[in-house]
Amino acid sequence: MKDNTRTLLFAGVLGLICALALAGVSQFTAPYRQANEKAEEVRNYLAALGVPGREGMSSQELLDVFEENVRVEQLGEQTVYRYIPGSGSQAEAVAVAVPFSGVGLWGPIRGVLALGPNFTTIRGIRFFDQQETPGLGGEIGAEWFQNQFVGKRIVSAGGDPGFKVNKPGTPEDVNSVDGITGATMTSSRVEAILDNLAKELLKEKQSDVQ
């Protein structure tokens, strides 16, 4: 009986100490982590939109550039980030970015797709939050994969909205890119996310025109 009490007491005290230590560390790192996460998101929006910026800008500088050049609007249910250089001196947006998210292989995939002002041609794409297998599916976060998208369209040659991530070696289409060898699951999930986004966007755009 005495033994049990001691065991319980030990477990309780150890648990409490561990919890307190972790809470402390979490408190301490929280501002850094949040700043990193926020800056990461902004950096990706700017990169996808093609907003010029220096390498290694601090979080605050990134936010400033973002505030200055990007305007957030609503298009139906879709949030749209319009890139208007120099905050509204020109009325026309140079590019628009739409965030997307979906289910990856190990966890959610979040990213941003930047398009020309007519919502058809891809200017850039960034997958900034993903937990795919490092070295395989994780390569969706790599330059070479993301660069493939530039200049592609989210509308097929026949005019239907949609996007494909094909097996490497498949003949290219105006609205397809090569997937990643060894990461078929991730590739097909990315395809589903983007295909869905393309269709959603067209729908919103049409209802907006009406």
Add this chain to the structure above:
Amino acid sequence: MSSDSQSRQSTALPVSRVKYIGILQDGVYRTNPVTYQVLGICIFLAVTTKVENALVMGFALIFVTAMSNLLVSLLRNTIPRRIRMIAEVAIIATFVIFFDQFLKAFYWDMSKQLGPYVALIITNCIVMGRAEAFAIQNPPLPSLVDGIANGIGYALILVLIALFRELIGFGTILGYTVLSPAWYERNILFIMAPGAFFVAGFLIWVLNFINPPKPAEVGK
């Protein structure tokens, strides 16, 4: 923890006979956690695709094994026997989360690369194995050395395997191109999990050839 029986053999030395050098040699080389004890395989499949990742992971392992060994050893006379494993895991988990948070706060890019694998150190058999096989029955200082030694042993093998895999798979080392893509066809197999098994198997063979297990241990 199927490997406990293997790693237990080098434990419970009387303090007077503890030679720190010996502990270091054991951890790093003689009873290397990967090539000799074959522990912690799950993680190295994933993080040895690039040398950079392997280095950070190796460093994480050194930190976590050292600190958890030290703490478990300090508490070894206080921890009730029946919940000692739970206590060990709690301590290990705490240090792993420390490290993960540290990466997220100050090395954001690396933290993104390693994804969930830092947190998975909690389930790495080496950390638990050393706590259970060494720290729980040895004084703090030898335990700390043992933790560091095994961490280094693991890190060395990680980096070695990553060297092969990154070179053959990507043609680069630490991101620098060594085998130019102009004439070198990347071998994707080495980036995938089977590649890690090939390299690790080969490495274990070579190291066991140079340093064969002692006959008395073979008969076990």
